[in-house]
């Protein structure tokens with residue numbers, strides 16, 4: 001199943017509830033929440049209080065992307081905000097397997113993200129434990145960047161690896177994803193697409209529907 005997960009980082013925060021509702025009405029399946037700590041990435045975005053507040057607006061799947069150092073310190077706190085999926089960066093964890101166990105013990109689905117320069121081998125011993133792998137298609141930290149093409153090779157290789165191992169784990173892509181490159185991204189093997197600026201710049205309903213139109217081409221095949 002193909003899912004659009006709009007990143008609220010690009011939304012107008014004075015109209016957050018309304019804009020989330022608009023993208024959901026037009027077909028978005030998840031809501032992507034980018035947490036940045038000013039250490040793992042240069043920017044600071046938002047944390048638990050914001051997620052807890054918007055949890056009151058919708059019961060959609062909350063897909064929380066933690067761009068924070070040593071995320072094991074905060075798993076239980078983010079689980080309490082109503083997160084459905086928590087994704088940590090392999091590069092930010094000293095004991096990745098332990099953090100994955102912490103996420104699952106908190107009753108939340110576990111995802112691991114890889115920066116563009118991090119090889120798939122970083123997942124070697126944990127892949128079977130995961131619900132989702134996030135292949136970053138830009139270096140994390142900022143919205144509005146251009147997709148780095150070689151990251152799609154990694155998506156393709158991961159899909160093949162999963163097939164070999166008989167695994168059916170979601171592959172999410174994040175960074176520079178637009179309706180105009182969604183076909184290519186899905187063909188590479190991704191099934192959860194994060195869209196920030198491509199969803200929230202301009203007409204949110206039309207932007208979301210443009211992704212849904214691409215998804216429909218695959219689902220009608």
Ligand SMILES: O=C(CO)[C@H](O)[C@H](O)COP(=O)(O)O
Nearest residue numbers: 140141143144175176196197
């Ligand atoms: O994780 C992220 C940044 O690190 C965001 O999810 C991503 O940047 C989305 O924004 P855009 O679609 O505009 O690239």
Ligand SMILES: [Co+2]
Nearest residue numbers: 007034065174
């Ligand atoms: Co993100």
